[in-house]
């Protein structure tokens with residue numbers, strides 16, 4: 001059973017389940033309705049017969065004389081009473097107090113015979129029970145038998161006999177048959193429409209899933225540009241498709257960024273390698289005999305090797321940050337931290353003045369090595385891009401729940417067109433490239449990654465020819 005269930009499609013399984021449930025509910029409702037109607041009709045027939053018999057019995061038993069009737073009186077009037085209780089739809093039998101039939105309303109032989117009295121029921125009526133009725137089958141016909149105790153007086157306990165009035169259920173059964181037939185047809189139509197509508201509904205709901213399966217297959221075959229692109233439904237499948245598209249967007253842009261990164265990295269490595277190869281070829285051709293060109297070439301080669309190892313270090317830094325972001329935060333007193341840093345900044349400076357604008361004494365939760373690398377990268381950039389007489393300012397200030405730290409210079413500034421790309425890997429501003437400043441373009445990428453590892457943000461403000469401010473904030477806790 002489970003195996004068959006697994007082989008069927010979700011649509012088939014849902015339709016089957018839903019149809020089964022619908023069929024069970026409709027059938028239960030139909031049967032309940034049918035049984036209810038049947039008992040209502042029988043009850044109605046019984047009440048009708050009883051209501052017809054009551055005045056006849058009263059007339060014969062109580063209105064004929066002033067004294068109470070006896071069993072003998074009953075024997076005398078039984079024939080007439082039975083005949084009066086018999087009509088086109090009913091046939092009556094009168095039983096005495098022992099249950100023996102003493103008169104019947106049947107006159108002609110072709111008239112239907114009344115059913116044989118059944119002791120189980122007439123004993124109940126003789127015991128005084130008023131509402132005794134039951135159904136019996138007689139020659140393929142069913143009749144309703146009603147037993148009415150014949151009392152000495154309407155309120156008396158003494159019972160003289162029982163009037164058994166029976167009425168064929170033919171018309172009730174015909175009505176019930178027609179009723180049942182229309183109920184069955186109605187049930188079938190309801191089921192048919194219900195199953196059809198359900199199937200359409202389930203199909204349209206699952207169409208989105210089918211589209212997703214198709215898209216997944218195309219993506220796994222290598223086409224990352226595919227999207228489900230369902231019209232924005234608010235149902236679960238619409239939301240799933242939208243989330244799926246967003247996820248593929250992210251994967252695609254991450255893969256793109258990785259590809260660009262690798263291409264740029266290879267390019268950055270190729271440049272110094274080409275220079276090294278050129279220098280080595282010249283050396284091998286015999287230039288080592290000329291001490292001047294040997295010194296120049298080996299100096300150049302040394303610089304290229306330095307550049308390669310710097311690139312390598314920075315790539316490793318980035319990889320380490322990306323892999324585990326092993327950040328080890330601890331409380332840092334900013335004033336102590338900055339006084340240590342200022343010494344290093346002044347050693348690195350190439351004639352620039354490095355000053356500090358101290359903020360309030362704040363303790364931040366940060367990784368000291370990372371914070372140092374962030375600031376040194378920014379300071380080195382400021383030194384590279386500002387003149388010898390310029391001033392580099394470091395500082396911090398308190399903003400609610402955060403500290404804002406900045407490195408500002410009054411150097412060359414950054415062209416507005418460069419600003420959106422500054423933090424991208426290997427991006428070097430147009431001015432740096434033209435001035436031949438030796439950099440890898442990874443410095444600011446590392447800075448941004450480290451700031452973000454601290455849950456902070458970095459921004460840049462720059463005016464061409466006037467200077468640049470790099471400002472980042474760190475949460476205090």
Ligand SMILES: Nc1ncnc2c1ncn2[C@@H]1O[C@H](COP(=O)(O)OP(=O)(O)O)[C@@H](O)[C@H]1O
Pocket residue numbers: 381382385409411412413414422427428429430431432433438439440441442443444445468
């Ligand atoms: N303080 C600054 N003033 C002017 N330009 C800057 C400054 N800092 C960074 N830049 C620009 O941003 C680019 C990227 O910087 P960075 O990522 O540190 O790479 P690199 O220093 O290796 O060139 C630099 O090439 C430079 O053009």
Ligand SMILES: [Mg+2]
Pocket residue numbers: 377380381439441443444
């Ligand atoms: Mg740099």
